[in-house]
Amino acid sequence: MTTLDHPDETGLAGAASRDAGARGLPGWLSGVGVGLVLPVALAAGWELAVASGLAGGRLMPPPSRIFATLVDLSGSGELARHITATVWRVLVGFAIGVVAGTAAGALAGYSAIVRRLVDPTLQGLRAIPSIAWVPLFILWLGIFEESKIALIAVGVFFPVYLGVMAAIASVDRKIVEVGRVFRLSGPALVRRILLPAILPSYVVALRSGLGLGWMFVVAAEFMGASEGLGYLLVDGQQLGKPDQIVAAILVFAVLGKLTDALLAAATAPFLRWQDTVETAR
Amino acid sequence: MSAAAVTIAALGKTYPNGTRALDAVSLTLAPGEIVAVVGGSGCGKSTLLRVLAGLDRASDGRVSVGGTPVEGPHPAVGIVFQEPRLLPWLNVADNVGFGLVTLPPAERRARVAETLSRVGLVGYGRRWPRELSGGQAQRVAIARALVTRPSVLLLDEPFSALDAFTRADLQDHLLDLWAESRPTLLLVTHDIEEALVLADRVVVLKPRPGRIAALHDVAVPRPRDRVSPEFEVEKRALLATLGRSLARTPGEEAFPAAAI
Incomplete structure (x- = not known):
C-alpha cells in the first residue's frame, strides 16, 4: 500500500510545483501543500459524512473503503496484473503512434509536395472520432491485443503528426540560412538545425500524444478485455462495485501523471537552453 | 598587386515576382579593402550581399570571390x-x-x-x-x-x-x-x-x-x-x-x- 501511496505523492507533488513555477504563481501558491488542501478536505468531509450517517456512501464510497479495495487488489497481486496489462498497451500503442506520427509529420513538414498530397487526407481522418474505428479494428484485427493497440496508436498518431509538421514548417528561415552559410548537407541540416529547433514543440506533441494514449486505452479496454484497469472499471460497473471503479480511476490518475512527469523529466536535459527553464534554476 | 578579392561584373537580379532588385552593378574589391554600400531601403543593398554570400542566385552578370565564380555559399x-x-x-x-x-x-x-x-x-x-x-x-x-x-x-x-x-x-x-x-x-x-x-x-x-x-x-x-x-x-x-x-x-x- 505504501508502494501505491508513494508514487502518488511524488508524482503529483513534483508536477504540481513545476506547473505552478512555469505559470509564475506567487510563492505561497507554488507550494505542494496548497494544491492538496481541496482534495484532502473533500475526502475528509465525505469520510466524516458517511461515518456519521449523513450520507449513505453506497454509490460513492468513502476514502477508507476505496483505500481498503486498493489494498485488497494489490495484496492479491491482481492490481499489478491489471496495471501491467494497461501500461503495456499504452507503451506499445504510444511507441507505434510516435514513430508513425513523427515520420509522417517530418515528411509533410519538410516537403510541400508531400504536405499538399497527404495532409488533407490525414486532416479528414483526424476529424473522425477515433472510437468510431473500434468496430472496424475488431473486424480487422480481432478482439485481442492488436485492435486495442491499433486504437491507442491512432490516438497518439494525430497530435504527434500535427505537432511535428507544424514545428518543421515553422522553423525560422533565418536559422536555416545559417546552416546554408556553413554549407551543411541535407542530413546535417536536419540533424544540426531542424531537429534541435523543433525539439520543444516535439516534447509538447509527445506529451499530448501520451495523454491521448491513456484516454484511448480505457476505450480500448471497454471493448472487451479480461484484464487491465479498463476491465476493472467495466467489472466494477457490472457487479455494482463503485469502490473498485474509483480505485481504478485513482490508479489511472497516478499512472498518467507519473508517465507524463517521466517523459518531461527525460526530455528536460535537452531543453535547458530554453528561456522558460530559467525559472527552474 | 594580387588579384581582386571580389569581382562583381554587370550583376543583375530579378526576383520571381518581377522586381528588378539590381541592374548592371560592377565593382571590384582589392584584398584587405573595406567597402561600404549605402543607400535607402529597397535599393538592393541586401540583395547584393546575399548574391555574394551565395544565398541568392544572380539573374545575369557574374560574381566571383578569389577568382572562383560564386555558385553557393563559399568557404x-x-x-x-x-x-x-x-x-x-x-x-x-x-x-x-x-x-x-x-x-x-x-x-x-x-x-x-x-x-x-x-x-x-x-x-x-x-x-x-x-x-x-x-x-x-x-x-x-x-x-x-x-x-x-x-x-x-x-x-x-x-x-x-x-x-x-x-x-x-x-x-x-x-x-x-x-x-x-x-x-x-x-x-x-x-x-x-x-x-x-x-x-x-x-x-x-x-x-x-x-x-x-x-x-x-x-x-x-x-x-x-x-x-x-x-x-x-x-x-x-x-x-x-x-x-x-x-x-x-x-x-x-x-x-x-x-x-x-
Missing part, C-alpha cells in the same frame, strides 16, 4: 547578418565553433577560445545565447564568422539594431579585428557615419532598379575621429554626392534623413 566567405542569428540550443562556444565540426575537438576548442578572446568575450563560452545582451550576441555572431578565417567578410547592417554607444564601440572593435588579419570587408549600411568610420570606399546605390549611383573615396586617415573637422568635411562631401545622385529621381523615396 572563404563569412557573413554577419543584421540579427545575430545564434542557435539558441547551443552555448556560445558551440555557436562560435558551428562551422568547425571537421576539425578535431581540441583544435576546435582552441580556435573558439582564441576567437572569443579576440571579440572580448573570454569566459562567455558556456553561456546560453539568451543570457547575452544585443551587443554581446552580435560579437558572438562576428566571432562565428571570423573563426573559419574567411578572406572575405560580408556584413549586412550588422550594428543597426544596437544602441548608439554599443554601435560605435563595435565599429571600433571591428576595425581592430580587421587590422589583425586584414580580410576584405563588404559592409552594407544605411548609416552614413558608420560607412565613413569604417570604409576605404563608399558605394552609393540608388533604387528601382538598384544600381551604383556614385563611388566615394574616403580620404580621412585611420584612426578616424567621428567629431574631427576632417571627418565633418568628408561627411558633407558624401552627403553632397548622395544629394547629386538622388536629385534626378524626384518623387521617389529620398535618402532617409534619420539615418544621417
